[in-house]
Amino acid sequence: MLYIEKEQEPNELIQEKRKGLTDYSNLSGKPKEAVQVSLLEEQGCLCAYCMRRISLENVQIEHYLPQHPQSENYDPALTIDYRNMLAVCSGNKKQAGKFENLTCDQHRKNTPLTVDPLDRTSIDKIKYKTDGTIYSDDPAINKDLDSTLNLNCPASYLKANRKAALDRIKRELHDKFPGKKVPKQQLERMLKQFQAKTNGRYAEFAGVIIWYLKRQIARV
Incomplete structure (x- = not known):
């Protein structure tokens, strides 16, 4: 997972709100596509959770604070809050084929998260093992990574x-x-190279590389 620095919401979304x-x-068509494009640009065309490569052809819009249509606390305003949207x-x-083989928001559903891609401190608590396992010493974040988002799911090949x-x-x-x-x-x-975008893209699974290089620098 990578830290995401949010930019200004697209003008098309602002106009729809007006x-x-x-x-x-009720968001659709060109305004929705403008949001998708903006999110992809922010995230360097990587999934906010697993760091797979994504594009306009397969991107999904996720709400960090989930939509709860059946909840008394459901706030429709949060669903159009650009800061609450992730690609x-x-x-x-x-x-x-099976629920246990799903990852990211498909496995998360409406479960609240502690790990936050918009919080650098939160992302800094994420670690990796040499076999590709993603984990954290923080129990709540580790549960998010391994259980809620299912980012070590063998069927997804994310770990590999x-x-x-x-x-x-x-x-x-x-x-x-x-x-x-x-x-x-x-x-x-x-x-510095892996923390930057090349032609608007981060390297796929850049988070594990950045973590490794930071660890090596700290050891020098």
């Missing part, structure tokens, strides 16, 4: 893909500095 939009269920993947919906991303960066460093200690300056350059 026309009387009060509930997300996510399909959650393994097409391949899953994170491991592959981690292994690639390790090989790259080894090839550049075989048998040598990697200079701090090199680690910092690579960190």
Whole structure:
């Protein structure tokens, strides 16, 4: 998971609100597409939860504070609050077959989360193991990652893909500095590279790479 810095809401959404939009269920067409495009740009075309590559063709709009149509606390205004919107993947919906094989918002449903992609402190509590497991020493955040969002689900290949991303960066460093200690300056350059977008995109599963490089820098 990556920290997301929210930008100003798209003008198309502002205009829809001025026309009387009060509930997300009534957002459609070009205004909805403008929101999707804006979210993708903010997130570098990665799912807010699992860091899979997403595009306009498969993006879903997720509400961080979930919609509760049956709840007394349901607030339709939150559904059109741009800061409450995230771009996510399909959650393994097409391949899953079973609920336990779903990920991200498809598995989360309306369960509240402690981990918050808009809170850098929260994201800094996320860690990874060498086998690609995502976890946290904070019990509430760890429950979000492993249980609520199901980000270690074997059927989704997320764990394997994170491991592959981690292994690639390790090989790259080894090839550049075989048998040598990697200079701090090199680690910092690579960190800056993965924290930035290239052609509007972050590297897929960039979070695990950023975590690894930060850990290596701290050890130098």
